[in-house]
Amino acid sequence: MKKVRYKMGKLGKHLFMKKYSRISDLLPDTMAATRSNLNHMLRTYNALYLKPDEGTGGRGIYKISRTENGFVLRGGTTSRNYATADALYDSLQQLINRDKYIVQQGIEMLKHNGRSFDIRVMVQKNRSGQLVTTGIIGRLGRANKIVTNYHSGGTPLPISKLLQSHLSGADLANYIRKIETLGREASSILAISYTNKRAFGVDIAIDTKMKPWILEINTGPDMSIFNALKDKTMYKRILRYAKF
Structure with a gap:
């Protein structure tokens, strides 16, 4: 059987992974950002993220939240209010059409000192x-920012530090192992398609009920974030594996 290779954006990866039942319920609802899809998602969820289908580094991402008077759109540190979903879409239509956006279910993320964080799992x-x-690291978002990415001002921290106010002892150690395993499992599924890739960066969010969500898998992951940690053990291991 001939091996298949795909070049997929965020939506393509989502649809590919959604076919695999062992991770499908850990994938946030994700669709192309059409007017009808946006209306459907706004009726279904209290918060959404708009993301460029092929964007990286947290650039061009917007968050939409429901309010008593309509919706608020946040990008960077600015926000704008809209009375209706149509008015919201109309203001975004040119951007969405130009850059090909997706709309994704917003996860109510776990917080550390009042700030949201997510996790990057490096699999090689x-x-x-x-x-x-080969590595796992937390990314603590800046206050009033909607993304946690390192290059958008997120702070890299040991995941144990970010989780210690929610878990301790054996529970903490077991949960970190669970996230490491999930990262490897998700990568093994995407690797069925990306047969020539040797590294995957799995972005995982944890919600307030401690459920992990696979937000995205990067097939060209930035390794430099691990160098920001004081302990260089993971970074050295990642560099060693990158030579294989």
Whole structure:
């Protein structure tokens, strides 16, 4: 059987992974950002994210939240209010059509000191071609910013520090192992399509009920974020695996 290779944006990756039942319920609802899809998602969820289908580094991302008087659109540190979903879409239509956007279910993310954070799991192939989790790091968002990305001002921190106000002892250690395993599992599914990729960066959010959500998998992950940690053990391991 011939191996299949795809070049997919966020939506393509989502639709591919959604076919696999072992992770499908951990994927936030994601659709192309058409007017009808946006209206449907606004009726279904209290918060949404608009993301460029092929964007990286947290650039061009917007958050939409429902308010008593309509909707608020936030991008960077600015916000605008709209009375209706149509008015909201009309203001975004040119941007959406130009850059091909997706709309994604907003996750009520776990917080540390009142600030949202997510997790990047680095998964790489070893000499034998087997996928191994080589790093895990937390990204703490800046106050009043809607993204946690390192290059958008997010602070890289050990995941144990971000989770310690929610879990402790064996529960904390077991949960971190669970996230590491989830990152490897999700990467193994995407690797069915991306057969030539040797590294995957899995972005995982944890909601207020401690459920992990696979937000996105980057097939060209930035490794420099791990160098921001004081302990360089993970970064050195990642660099070593990058040579295989």
